[in-house]
Amino acid sequence: MKNPSLLKTVSITTLLLTLITGYAFCQEITVTGLIKDIFNHPIEGVSVKIKGSKAEAVSDTAGIYQISAPAKGKLIFSRKGFVTQKVAVNNQNTITIFLVYDLNDPDREINIGYGTVQRSKMTQSVSSVDEKMITRNNTGNIEILFKNVPGVEVVHSGSEMKLRVRGISTINSSSDPLIILDDIPYSGLLSTLNPNDIKSIDVLKDASATAIYGVRGANGVILITTKKSR
Structure with missing residues (x-):
């Protein structure tokens, strides 16, 4: 015969773990960083989005961005002419990204x-x-x-x-x-x-x-x- 007290304890523990995990995922932190190309030059106009959200930030002329994101979320960096990158936040407040040129982009404007x-x-x-x-x-x-x-x-x-x-x-x-x-x-x-x-x-x-x-x-x-x- 199953022990009702034991089952109740297991259920409460499971519920608490679920709530803690959900809180950790939903907890937002401020993420800032610098976006550069492979030659260490800052990239302006890079879209920084949160996966599963409409929130968006854009890098400035110095390649700097700032966005509020879930501590366990994922950031998506994209700009025309560059390969899109996805990076896990992992509770980091600073994330620096190096974007590589998309040489296969048929619409890329070449000087x-x-x-x-x-x-x-x-x-x-x-x-x-x-x-x-x-x-x-x-x-x-x-x-x-x-x-x-x-x-x-x-x-x-x-x-x-x-x-x-x-x-x-x-x-x-x-x-x-x-x-x-x-x-x-x-x-x-x-x-x-x-x-x-x-x-x-x-x-x-x-x-x-x-x-x-x-x-x-x-x-x-x-x-x-x-x-x-x-």
Whole structure:
């Protein structure tokens, strides 16, 4: 026979836990933070919303935002031309976000020096190597992998390997292309990259395609995506 007192105690405990959990979720805190791009520049006009709510804030010219959100809620950061990010609040009062550019946004306005143009209407110079091609030609040697990428030339400076984008003449002191590894500028040694981790490689050298990266993309841009990326 079941003990009525025990059942009553269990029921009360369950109810209290439910109420405490619900209170913790509904409890609102003030969240402030800074929104930047991958080059550490503040982003203005980013929409900051709470999942499941109509509440919204917008980042100012300094990239700063402030919003009241549930302590256990989720924030959604979005702006045209950038990849939308969702971040759990987890009772944090300060959340700094780095948004990455959405290179696949067909409506993104790209500055090409004498005006703007939608990405879908750009005449790009892009060469790519996808995961299937990498797997098929993978020898475990990172240098051989890059030598098989169209538009890329492998050169050596001492014992270290460097990359050049073919078809680009430069008046700069450096002819190094901008290398982006999983949406973050990479300046490390290329020899430390594991070819087995690489998912795809894209090479950009058209002015309208590299304008998004500013003068840093003047010598071309090499986008490396690994299997560890989102």
